[in-house]
Amino acid sequence: MMREKTWRDLIAVADLEPGDATPVALEGRELAVFDTRDGIFVAHARCTHGAANLCDGYFDGRRIECPLHQGLFDARTGVALAAPARVPLRMVEARVRDGLVQVLL
């Protein structure tokens, strides 16, 4: 039986790397919290091409670049923008409540 998704506290907004990607672990999941110019977005942190942790890559405010092969993703939608990345990131629905980033998992 599938467990119903619930909103869970992930990290305080004050603890995020400002304007960057912050790695957060939640119950064995490696997540990346992106503080983008358009708000906060959360995705599974591993690159869909080479499985490197995207939080260690270059972030320009909207796009995250893999630190291993420089594949490119839109951090807001997860869309793969440049080779060798082809498969989109797995995004996680997120919101900010009372200064906390929450995810629906």
Next chain:
Amino acid sequence: MQVLTPITQALEDGALTRRELKALMARSDRPALMRLLAWVMTLGVTGGLVWLAQDSWLIWLAMLLHGVVLVHHFSLQHECCHYTAFRTRWLNDVIGNICGFVILLPNRFFRYEHCDHHTWTQLQGKDPEMIELPVGLGKYLWYLSSVPYWKAKFSELFRHVAGRLTEAELRFLPKEEHATVFWEARLMAAAYLAIFGFCFATGWWGPVWYWWLPVALGEPVMRAIRMTEHVGRPQVRDMTENTRSNLVSWPMRFLCWNMNYHAEHHYASSVPFHALPKLHAKLNGYIHVEPRGYFGAHLDILRQLTGRAPRADAQVPPA
């Protein structure tokens, strides 16, 4: 799949902080544009020397010097292939393709091949760019002659023009990219043929004297430099062991776009060329550095292949 990138390892080991890493990764168009301007001026000077020496035997020396600069288009192409030369991403594609055309290295194909080199650095049978430690002095000189390199490059081009890939290439090229690689090779071959045809029709052989012959003369220098990056280092995954950084003079750093800091580059390939000296200072003692530069690296290689030092490939752990 659990993949620990070298830079993630360095962060976990405390070699540098995340803030420091992110500051080093900052992108800019300006350093590359400034260096590109100096680059074009350097090409103008060395090309001018070829022109001045055209009625003398000195033309061969001038072409060698010009060729050494020309073959270093590889270094700029390499930086572009990592999208670290310019902040503006499409500029990396444009300049990378131009560089690749100068040195017969199709840019899209190189991008994929080089990705696999970063995944499987120095692992026998997996690293598609691996230069093996020669079995002896003869093979060492044969590699430096560049004959095997050009043979491989022309075979690669003809194979891709014909729409074929090797088993090794199929491992790193997704099927969606096959057509791109084939058409890239065809366009490149057509352009070379068109230039040759133009020379033949007009009787003006400038590209031969200012481009192709100098590249052929300069390539042994590039082969020697490429050998210093990994050859003679242990064939293991550990980046603190399998890659060599070389401390070289500023003219060589200029030509190679700071890629003498090769171990630093493998640690954090998202750090642009202009920040590599700073990364070098941060990773001091954490990676393998050859203080005697390219010559020191070759002394190390020669000691191994003449039996005066243990060969790095003598004990290869199972992949």
